[in-house]
Amino acid sequence: MSFTPNIVGFACQWCTYAGADLAGNLRAKYPPSVKLIKVPCSGRVKPEYVLEAFARGADGVLVGGCHFGDCHYKDGNYKTKNRTDMLSQLLEDMGFDPRRFRQEWISGAEGQKFAQVITEFTEELQELGPNPLGGQE
Amino acid sequence: MEQIGLYLGCNIPLKHPDIEQSFRKILPELGVEPLDLEGASCCPAWGTAPSFDLQTWCAISSRNITIAEQKGVDIMTGCNSCFGILSEAKHFLEDKEMKKKVNESLSAINRTYQGTSDIYHIAQYLHSKVGVDAIKSKIKYSLDGLKMATQTGCHTLWPSDVYKIAEQNPYEPTILKDLCMATGAEVPHYSRLAACCGMGGMRSTDIEKSLKLFKEKLISIKEETDPDMIVTTCSSCFMQFDMSQLILRERGEIDFEPIPTFYYTQVLALAMGFDPSQVAAISQIDRSKIIAEMQSEQRLVKEVA
Amino acid sequence: MADKVKVGFLLLGGCAGCEMAVVDLSEKLVDVLQHIEVVFWAPTAADVKYTDLESMEDGFIDVAFIDGMVRLDEHIHMANVMRKKAKTVIAFGVCAALGGTAGMGSLHDKNDLFEKAFKNTPTTDNPDGVFPQPQCLVDGKYDLTLPAYEDKVRTLNQIIDVDYYIGGCPPHHDHVAAAVTALLTGNMPPKGSWITNGKAVCDVCERNPAGKENGQGRAMVNQILRTIEGEPDKEICLLQQGYLCFGPITQGDCGGLCLKVNIPCRGCGGPIPGNHDYGAQALSTIGSIIKNEEITHQLMEKYPNLAKFFYRYALPSGTLPRRM
């Protein structure tokens, strides 16, 4: 293993955060790369927070929300999707590898999926190497 | 004219070239130009590389696919095993790792697998791309009143998730039925419609077991439908029906005359008026009577000006 | 006021439009001039040498207005000198404050920019491919230098400590007048602030649908139009019509001038205080008010470069670009 990437995860408390808890209940194994910041809804995640995490050297950023139709707040995740679709494009347009940024819909019942997403994301980031901005400032 | 890569396999070009000839005759008539895939090899058959090493299987299959990719065409084959093998290999090659490894192997022979050519079985191609109506319009001898028992063969049915075209219900296949009915024939249902004929690895491993399975199927066909002929779109099934009925008859295990068996495109070629000595010339069961019946005067469709 | 306030103007990589805004003060400038003394105004108004500023006593200038973005090594040098000479430095206009439109140049390699500017534009006739060089010998004896081109555009505060910021491209002259008045009366916000009324363009825009008596209120954006498409209704909020107006995200000290001539706000006023990243907030706000995914993708098709779209005036100040 080349290095353990540092992934900042924003997780909605109803779905993805609960999914991460369930991964724990199931004792699903995944690398200790991700650290979650609990938010009520993925719609609370300002794009700026993602940029801030990257600017501070995070190797990857994950925004996790509920599946469409499952949002605890009816349609917060649709807002998230609008923003994150553009944000990915923005990253690319700024010359920053958008593969470092992931938007995932993980329900509270998808503990295994959470572990799988983190494992895959971690592996992809290991291939990409550390954030080129890391260590600056 | 629509172009398609004609993948022959082994049995059709080497043992039953009349089936190959039937492809070559009917396709241009139906607006399809078959392109030869020069240097194409065995798919490789189930008993070869697939039984030894997954990656070697995928490498040999992908080599065959690259020949079509270079010509920018999809692949069509008349052999069910080839269809199954190539489709499954393509499915394995969707895995990035496998694709990478296989392309490393292929680099030694200056080839790269891309995954741009789709795999079709000739029956699927005739059914979905040419269409039953186009086939009907080319029929010269109507096979109206003849009764056909169909044998689709396993490798176009399952696993339905790897095939480009799948039957609506693989347990109750209808593609071949539709194609047969396009010639005017009657295609009754029989209960072991989707059952295995026993050819393939089973026959080479233990012919007695193979024949046991085959007999069960044959009896279901005979007793439930008593057809004029058996029509298949699998070259292996064709061989089993053509060879093993005679064995069973010889042993006295069946009390009826072997039922003439055709590959579907042979039936179609005959109905379209092609010369039987080219398109339906090789079989162990004597088919001359039924061929004469199929191409008899009174079956001629009156030309519409 | 006993002593006149000593004021300096320094133009870095800009168009001097901000300084035209000062001139546009017209009669107000006459009033102001009773209270101030312009001790430096280069290179726009006076032809000076580096030494003219370098030789001033440190802290000699009370207030320095620096406009334009930082693009050349000369800008870095002069900004640093001015910082020493001035007690208060104001990043004057959006270029100095956030990088300005030229900031989008940071998305390109400087060699590519040179190729484009000095060779590949249709109107350029440069068969030998001569590019400006930092040093060259003319007639075999004059050893001339040109300022070197930096790899990317920077904002003033990325070079020196900045006391206040004024947005606009250029700042509206009324806003300049208000700022100067505040300055002279000592009625200034805390150091590091923007000089602004702190409200969005919508606050002064007559089209703002929010709270309108007709009971309609603001609605989700259900189509995306570029300004070249159709003609916007002059009464209705441009954003509502699909013309992506940045009014909600932008300081409205301009009085919403563009909107009055049916042009959507492009964000030159800079972010509303509290925002750390103009483009990111623009994306967040616009992304939220867009009706659905389909319309979002319409936007992404119509505006193929989102970095340039959302950060038209602010790219070098962006959270990520400033680290890249």
Added chain:
Amino acid sequence: MAKIGVYVCHCGSNIGGVIDVSDVREYAEGLPDVALARQDLFMCSDSGQELIKQDIRDGKVDRVVVAACTPRTHEPIFRGACEKGGLNKFLFEMANIRDQASWVHGQDPEGATAKAKKVVSSAVGKARNLEPLEEKYVDVTDAAMVIGGGIGGITAALELARMGHKTYLVEKDPSIGGRMAQLDKTFPTNDCSACILTPMMVEAYSHPNIETLCYSEVEDVEGYIGNFKVKIRQKQSYVNWDKCTGCGACAEKCPGKAPDEFNEGLSMRRAAFIMFPQAVPKKAVIDMNACINCAGRTIGSEPKVNAKTGNPILAPCEKACPAEAINRSLMLDPNGTIKEIEVGSIITATGYKVMGKENFKEMAPDSPNVITALQLERLISATGPTGGKLLRPSDHEKPHTLTFVSCMGSRDKNFHTYCSRFCCMYMIKQARLLKEKYPDLVINMHFIDIRTAGKDYDEYYTGARDMGINFFKGKVGGLDMLAGDKLRVNAYDMENGETIEYESDLVILASAVEMSDGTTELAQKMGLQFCGSKFFRELHPKLGPVETAVSGLFLAGCCQGPKDIPDTVSQAKGAAAVAAVPLAQGKVKIDPTISEVVTEKCSGCGICEPLCPYGAITMKKVDGKPRAMIAISSCKGCGVCTSACPSSAIQLHGYMEEQILEQIAALTA
């Protein structure tokens, strides 16, 4: 400056077995603003909580961080401890180092410890910026709504009514009764389903505290616990129910036909029909999709006049109705009517449906003699299409060999991975009833394995073996259609390790239990969630089995997961008990972690207004300018508006910008 106390929990060996707790504690101690850091074997124990309380009382800490399990279960406990210690309970933050660290990184103790430190640092960063918040209370409407009139809904409604709460029982069909009304007998006692259900239906319908709204669907739910505003659409029945006596004369005369839903499509009903003989309320409905508008009597048209008699020519249904409940001259709105009600709590008991056989391609779905178990239930019911005689659908002959196939679509990754839970038992029940009635029947039952967990259930199963019913372990692979409408069963006997092949006259598929139609839409209207299995998600799989993530909204019966009648009834009684809590209290707490507008910062752009899913934001004039306002009782604290606000005027308490930025900084330090 904040004085943060950090408490790191071992959780026995749950955390301590993987993470170096002392190391994490030491690390925490070195973080800025951390006044002290302690560790304890079980922080949630009395002694653990006492540590926190004492440190607060001693003035050593004014912010608390507990690094332990998940805030989703334990935040309320530690907040409680803070409050008891005298600290505002919102000055508490949790670091999840068990569920999201030690439990998932057991393979990498060092990595897990390093991650735990970051997570603690993030929590400390947030804690540093926490603010005290106040909880507020609102009054409650003393009424409840139960959605779904099956056995679960009826039970819940009755319990609430008996407690004295006004209860609306909403049912989408013309009669209450649900699936249970379709059943013949019930396991493990073989009670007649109708005999035990009908009295309850009548009691619910006539209870003074219950208002039954049949042929009605929930159109929209707004509001929050204690104060839900519900719009209910009463579908158009085209029959005046106030007058209808349920005599059935209209159905007798009606020539329009449609498959009978109550008989699972095994027979036809009329366009004008009464759902089933014991329907409650027993009222007729005209199904306009099947109605043929006899005598040109489209709804709202004047009748033609008989030239001879001068009498109007009426449709058979209206002519037949002795109560004059059908009048096709009236222009009745096909959309029905909307009724608005206000309730304090809601119980969802929307039940289930079973998968249709068309899903199982290998099971000869085209054969009429392949049926679902629910269809068999109708075939053996005295009120069913054959009057209770077992006759196979293709030729109405008595079958001789019957095959039961379990796990169709259940325990199957292609359909549903879950076990449908009550199929084994009902198959055994059906087999037993049939064997009792027709001892010469050959009954072959194929199971992956037989699941009969439940009181007296296994005895019921072993009893079936005694009766001569054949049981085979091994899933049926497929069916072949044979001449004479028979089916060839291709199965496998796991015990023998051999294939089984035989001919059967009737094959019964125990197909998977699924959510009822329209439940997804209902969930969206209410903000409820589904698990991966597509059933309503309960708040906690063990400790909150009837609650949901939406406070004030509760679950009963199969909408939460497959369950049999006793379990449904138990859960319904439980749901009624918790749903009554806010009604009994008369007031509910409002969570203060919601959004608020800082009016001075608001630019009045109004971007936030259409974003709010609850309509909580309105623009009010302040000094002549529009400024956003958020109604605290409507806001649920999602923060969509907070993220969108370009003026940074909207704050989401508990998830403030500076708190999140500090967390990012901590995680990337």
Added chain:
Amino acid sequence: MQIDQKKIDEAVSTIIGYGGTHILDCVGCGACSAVCPGVKAGFDVLCRKLIRKIVTGHLEEIIEETSSWGCQACNRCTEVCPQGVRPQEVVFAFRRYQANELAFSTSSITSQMNLFETGHAVFTDPKANRKKVGLPEEPPTSAYNEQAQKEIQTLMNNSSMGELGLF
């Protein structure tokens, strides 16, 4: 029957390594065997029974088992399996295990040699028949194409099959 966890682990990882990736998902429902033509014909160590042998660690004991070579690769099992085990892949993984241990019928070596030499697993001289039906005597396949044969030989020589020394 003895339960030897080490043997179980080895057996399972061997089969997974040869491509029977989903073997552990099997719940033993038997649907695969119910539809398997091989089992029906009497090759009974296929599908469910083969999986049971492997997951109980009895891989070595069945190395000479011929049932696997009676598998038609028809994939009915894959289609009906409720757990996505793809039993056919397990059977073929077992075949690969047997083949790589050289535990298979010598008769099948001919096919491997044919494939290596002509690119066709089955090769019979087609010229007379082809001429008879009016086709060119040599088909456009690898059989009469040296370049193609070389390519196949390169692929096979460079593969793990090449190491078995079958051709």
